[in-house]
Amino acid sequence: MKKLSGFNKFMYVVNITLAVLTLMGYVLPYLAPKLFPFLSVLTLFLPLFLIINLIFCVYWIIQFKRQFLLSALMFVLGYTFFTQFYKISATHKPVEEEDFTVLSYNVRLFNLFDWIKDENVSENIKRFVEEKQPDIICFQEYSKSADFEFDDYKFRHIVMQGNKIKTGNAIFSKFRIIDQGEIMLPQSDNNVVYADIVKGKDTIRVYSIHLQSINISPDINEKIDENRSKLIFNRISKAFKEQQVQSELIESHMRDFKGRKIICGDMNNSAFSYVYRNVRGDLNDAFVEAGKGFGKTYNYPYYPARIDYILVDEIFEVKQFTTFSQFKNSDHFPIMARLKIVKNK
Template sequence: MKNLSWLNKIAFFFNIILMILTFVAYLLPFLAPKMFPFLSVLTLILPLMLILNVVFVFYWGIQLKKQVLLSAVVLLIGITFFNKFYKFSGKDLIVEDNDFTVMSYNVRLFNVFEWMSKQNIPEDIADFIASQHPDILCIQEYSTSVKIDLKAYKYKYILMQGDNIRTGQAIFSKFPMIDKGEIDFPNSDNNVIFADIKMRRDTIRVYSIHLQSTKISPDINEKIDEAKSKKIFRRMSEAFAEQQVQSELIKEHKTDCQYPIIVCGDMNNSAFSYVYRNIKGNMKDAFEEAGEGFGKTYDFEFYPTRIDYILVDKDFEVKNFKNFDNFVNSDHFPITTRLMLKPEE
């Protein structure tokens, strides 16, 4: 420390702070948000902290300083976290007859309140879905007030709720639905719907989930003062605590299912959170299995946010995953995966 210049001493101080915060973020997926609601916000910026640790490794490394070990150890311990926010390569796609495709998309009510100035959004979304022709389609923030052509799907389950603003969820399928239902969340407009789908000789269960929103606008031009910052953190902390309850209801509901499960939808939380870990359990994240790049699913400028997921049981082989972050017709981007149900051994 004595041999460091004043600039390096300042850098070393911030490096120590970063190291502590990163280790805390590593532990948060294992701690219920109700215990530390304020700290849970750190899970949203863990990717940024990992990148900053990489910067410090280069900073100390080019100077041949032993302080390089600080961030190097942090990165080594958290190496398994990298696949959750960046994949260097996907999978070579091999299409087989038993494959099927799944799409999940939060459509933000098809822009019924004209949040976006763009015209013909419902038609654009319908055309996009038709171009991808997924076998199973899960839509969050669905609206029946907008007429959208999805005639390719013979089977569907749509659930609408709300008084002043009616919003809902929908599952569309090219395969027959033999059962369907919902998981009602207490004191919330959000919920989960599910459908048991008879697919050839097998039956699978598909959940479409939409967890509690943080209700934070991503407008970077908005002035944020101290009072605004406190309000944002309070809202996020409260939302994460509610999401904990919702994730536990989903986890409990899944245990009673005898079929292979697919979970699609908008968690409104990162892949480093307790909520994600609680719902995922021993399932596979389709992005981690076959995605590429950041897997960005939310239209937040300058930060590759991934809060929409497709999770599948180990009975499925994930053959492909895509996020369409160039298709801007909602505040979320559609995601798709190609799956194959493994034959029973």
């Protein structure tokens, strides 16, 4: 460091600080948010840390400085985290008769309160479903306010709650549902529903989950001052603690079911969080298996937030995964996976 210029010494101090924060980001998904609620917020910034580490790596390499090793090490250690954030190429395998598709979509009450200035939002969503024809649909923030029915789906499980405004989770299926239920989330308007769906000779338990929101507005015109920054961090910390309890309830419920599982829904948290790690367990993330790009599922400016997921047991081959980021009829984007049950797994 003695041979560095004054500016490069400053840059290297910043680099070291970034490395420490990156390491903390790697460790935090293994620690319950209740222990470090404020620090858990760092997991939201882990993708940014990885990108800046790459920039630092290039910065030192073009100067032939060995300081590049620090950022290179950080990136190598976190390579598996990077693949959850960005995929270079997608998987798209040939369609077979045994394939089936699963759609997950937070529909934001079908635009009940006109957040989007388009009176055709609910009809747009209906046409989208009719066009894509998924075999199984998991809706979050579902509402019966939309004046239409999904006629192609004879089997359904809908759980609504609330007094004046009723919202909830819904599962629609072209395949027969033989059992269904709900996981009540304590002191929350959110919930989890599940349905046991029969496809051929196989029974699949499908969960539609919607975890505690962090309640941050995506309004880019809203001024972010010091007081609001503190409010945001406190709100995120509180939501992460609530999500921890919710994820542990889901994990316990899934552990009691020994059959094949598919988890769909809005976790309101990143793929680098304790919550995601807890719910995912040993399941495969369909985006990681077959997606492409950032996989952004929440329409938040400047940041590719992936907070909606389709997680599947190892027995399911993920043959295709699509994020419909051009379909802007909610604050979330729909995601869909094409799956196949592989018997020898």
